Amino acid sequence: MLLPKNRYILLIVCVGLLLGGTALSASVQTGLGTVIVEEPNFQAADGSTIHSTLQRPIYATSADPLPGVVVIHGSLQNKEWLMAFGIELARRGFVVLTIDANGHGNSDPGTGSGSAALDYITSLDYVNSSEIGLIGHSMGGGISWSAIEESSVTVNALVLIGSRVPSNPSSVPYIPNMLVTVGSFDSLSSYPANQTPLEPAFGVPDVEVGVTYGNFSDGTARKLVIANTNHLFETIDPVIVGESVEWMKESLKNGVEDSYWVSSDNLLFPLWLFGGFISVTGAVLTIFPLLSILLTLPFFNGLKEKPDTEYSAENKTYLVWGSIYGVIGIGTFFPLLAVGLILNVVIPFPQSYGLPVISWILGSTLIAALVLFVKQKNDSGLNWSKIKEKTFTKNIEKFSKIIVLAILVMLWLYGWTLVVDLGFALDLRCFLPGFNDLTTMRALFVPIYFIPFFVYFLVDGMWLMGILRPQEKASDIYSTIQWSFKAAVIKGLPYLIVIGIEFFGGLILGASLVPGLIGYSFLFFYAFLPWFIACSVIAVVTFRLSNNYYLGAIINALITAWLLATILSFR
Template identity: 30%
Template sequence: MKQSAARTLIAGCILVLVGSLLAHWVQTSGGTRIEDVRFTGDNGQTLSALLYIPANASADSPAPGVLAVHGYINSREVQSGFAIELARRGYVVLALDQSGHGYSDAPAFSNGFGGPAALRYLRSLDIVDPDNIGLEGHSMGGWTVLAAAAAMPDAYRSMVLQGSSTGSGRALPGTPDWPRNVSVVFAQYDEFAPLMWEVPRGSDVADSEKLQAMFGVDDAIQEGRVYGSVPAGTARVLHNPPVTHPGNHLSHASIGHTVDWFALTLSGAQTAGVTGQIWFFKEIGTLLAFVGFVVLLCGAIKQFIQFPTFAGLSGAPINTAWTQRNGKWWLLAALSMFIPVAVFYPVFSMAASMLPASSWFPQSITNQIIVWAVVNGLLATALGLVIKAEAVSFKSLSWFAAARFALAIVGVGYLALLLADYFFLIDFRFWFVGLKLLSLDQFQNMLIYLPPLLVFFLLLGRALHGGLSVSSDTVRQQYLSNAMVLAGGFAIFLLAQYISLFTRGLLLTPAEPLNTIVMIQFVPLLVIISTISTCAWRHTGSYVPGALINTMFVGWYIVAGQATQAV
């Protein structure tokens, strides 16, 4: 047992360290330096950003600058692919946390999303050439840079709208003269095509009358053709890469189009000797670190349970609900997999109107998640009462000791992220699935959301280990079975959703693009939850420690990664 715990701990530490080193090496390639900056925006709002400074930029030799902005319920790190490649080519890049996102003050959507203030800050840097400024934004980040362009029409030379649009109720309408020198990179399978460009499918964007009005034409736009004039500020180009709305971040084509557009419309970049794209290795690095984080938590569970202070928690599972899988087990497992999916959209819709963002519950998406969680905890319990298995007894333990144990486990993970941030300026993530450090405001908000999350994880843990455990399972089968039950339904449904999108150009639920993208995070998150819960149950004989650990972890993950709409 001791050797197994030590090996797991060491493996977790190695993965975190190797992943962090790889990510840091990639994002500082070519001598790029990264600074975590704060500056004051409109109405006293504090805004947060990562500033990528290439080796060639100095006060004596200012470099062209780019303001890069993420989309809704994301953060500055999601723009790292664009920032890394632009910085490698000599651009100073300011990757902004929009208002109410990341470490920028709430509320979201306020003060032009933070865009005008960010553009002023970028222009104020003595290492930036104020006559060579580009703007790049994804989704709502596009509306952020459009707000900056509207507020300061002479303060930039060109922009790239990634999966975004003019108008749409959030920005000024596009015209042949505004915005200045704009590239539209809109994915063929973008889930938001009707909202952004008023066409049913992303592949139809060239026929969008709204886009044609901005290009100054009245027929289909030719992809890749530059319309208008760069010196006159009227240049326009459309690219339609074969990815999804969030897929722009993981697209070499989308990032390449951005690099090419700024090379055409800005001057002063230092591109000699820079070829290809390396940003994806940073994604691999932060993914390795995230996997290491989960392994580290499991190692800490195994190790800490051996400490005298937690000796009362130690114990093996006493019994299981089933001796082997039969028809009733598979029925219960199938219902447990697909009921949470079936109620996902209806409960999210209900929660949006029933529990809007307020001073008590300030994050809209988090509010929807906790309502869904409590509903599904109750449904899981009811399901176990209808389809009954053998009664399972759990180890009796001290709740106070279990809480201290959970706090210690999560503390180990938080320390790992704190060190990775301090030494390497990274978080743990892949794509938009990211684990970030909490700000003080976010920590206070997390405390509000912990009680309903605890209810969910207690009910879920009891239903999972008390209703679906099988005595004949090996250790590996226990982990795989629990992961399948929690995450399998979402994985299967999302596979069907995106098969539909890639074959027909439409989701099965075309009216639910945002919640479908939110659902993507549920798959890896539920796998992590099942892993932590199973590990804790196997080593304590109770579902309570795992429920407490998951409550803290998920509360941290969600609140740090979501937009805050109220203060």
């Protein structure tokens, strides 16, 4: 597909994107050289290991200790989701400890991660243990309240993002200076529409948005901030991040803007996100020249084969059946997710939402396979034998080499993930889930998730490169680009439409269109959308390189199994 010289140039360019994006994110995370970044582990009271990112201004010393802030993410997330707060606070003179909560990221299952984080940060001699703040998003807010109750450390400032406030203040030991922030269409919060539940904790009737109540000096300061966003994007909303920075300044620095202070309007974290996008995009793009190079090796040379062009879908077939296939995926999500949640009651699967996702993947695959079978059976013009034989091969030697090739691609991606993690304390990601290093426990779940995803992507290939195979163009590169675009549209457009309705509908109305846990489940659409698109392109390129569905199916199954194993939390 690529000229011999071009494939090496393309690989170098893609690796350059990976490293360039990483360098940009690393420079932002280190405050352009003013912050030292480490990833320490420490123990909770129950013996569980807590993984974290520690950002320390270079001028923080035992002689001149700085205020400390602990940042805690929400459910089905990890510390990278809230890195915006660490970036912006550390470059303004705070020592920031952003943790993976118990059972999330690289932390062990257990309890007590919040209180352990408070104990750890106050044990550092360059931290002023009498000036401590907490930031918690969603579930992280609940962990913050538990930490206040369990730890002997006094918390002076609390920022709750899309999280609850106790309706009975006496149910917690104390309430520090408290900033409550929430998205106007947060599906899990009633505060944007009803501020009455906040009145006991605020100590005033008729709480108004944007008004600061009480005093910072005696710990009675309270404020409600509502930003135009949903639950997922609250942690990268500029208004929420900026207000949180100001709150910590007023609470922990007595409002003083020293020589290191930067205006809260001057935010760097978007560049961190952009760098992450460039790096993870570069990582995915390296797959294509790498495969092209590996297929020239004598061991894999027999796998390289031009794609069949005898069959191609007519425009009507593409539009009608492409739409049907797209609807199958998104239309089965909630019913099959519910089936998985019911199965979770009787089957103690260790990872939350693991069985629901498996139920959705396998159930939608079965439906897609049945529809495909009926379609070919009733369509005399469809050359089914040419499509089917690409899947049901009997060449064991060829299949074994395909497996080896796919594993090499996986190891290539994982190797770069380790380089970025160990060398720069970063992941290959842009806010949404990306390539994370695997703990031993999480690695054990990759084979489990691989099986349903392999079946899914095998049937997916039969749809995208089979019944919906586009026409071949004069140029090989042009054909690859066109096929990739069409496949990405089929896979991604239904999710993009639903996400667009949820997000922009909420943005316009200022309220969640789908409240409660169903609205919260849209998190999966946001998480899967970019990877479904990427996997569609991988399916196209691998088919055009090898004329079989297996290579793309195995690579895509390995990637998505890896992603899911790192996303889901342990119960």
